Amino acid sequence: MPLHGRIADVLAARDDELVAVELKLEDWREALGQAMHYQLAAHRSYIAMPLHGAAPPLRARSRLERQGVGLLAVHPLGEVRTLVEAKQSTRRLPFLTEHLRHGAFHGPEPITLVPLAAGSGISSATAVPHA
Numbered sequence: 001m002p003l004h005g006r007i008a009d010v011l012a013a014r015d016d017e018l019v020a021v022e023l024k025l026e027d028w029r030e031a032l033g034q035a036m037h038y039q040l041a042a043h044r045s046y047i048a049m050p051l052h053g054a055a056p057p058l059r060a061r062s063r064l065e066r067q068g069v070g071l072l073a074v075h076p077l078g079e080v081r082t083l084v085e086a087k088q089s090t091r092r093l094p095f096l097t098e099h100l101r102h103g104a105f106h107g108p109e110p111i112t113l114v115p116l117a118a119g120s121g122i123s124s125a126t127a128v129p130h131a
Contacts, residue, residue: 009023010048011042022038031057035047048074051075054071058083
């Protein structure tokens with residue numbers, strides 16, 4: 001999601017809700033800052049890390065919860081599990097959400113838009129590689 005020079009690795013849509021996901025192999029603190037930035041346009045924001053690298057941010061669960069950012073653990077075979085649920089963003093600016101929906105932001109990299117089935121949480125999904 002291109003937003004002021006930053007691009008989310010994955011943007012998912014379900015009904016009227018946009019979910020941004022920042023993928024990181026190690027630096028969860030940097031990912032947290034980016035995920036918080038995405039809360040300006042997305043309804044919910046997550047950090048996704050490999051299963052073996054998710055322990056440090058999980059130990060800082062209270063920090064993630066305070067910021068409303070969720071944590072996803074990605075298994076090497078692609079299964080995704082929610083370790084911390086993201087909260088509805090209190091930082092969201094509706095006009096940014098609408099601009100994003102209508103393609104007003106264009107960045108150097110393509111956006112991976114993943115439709116989420118109604119009634120299914122992000123807690124059990126398959127990872128989609130970034131194009």
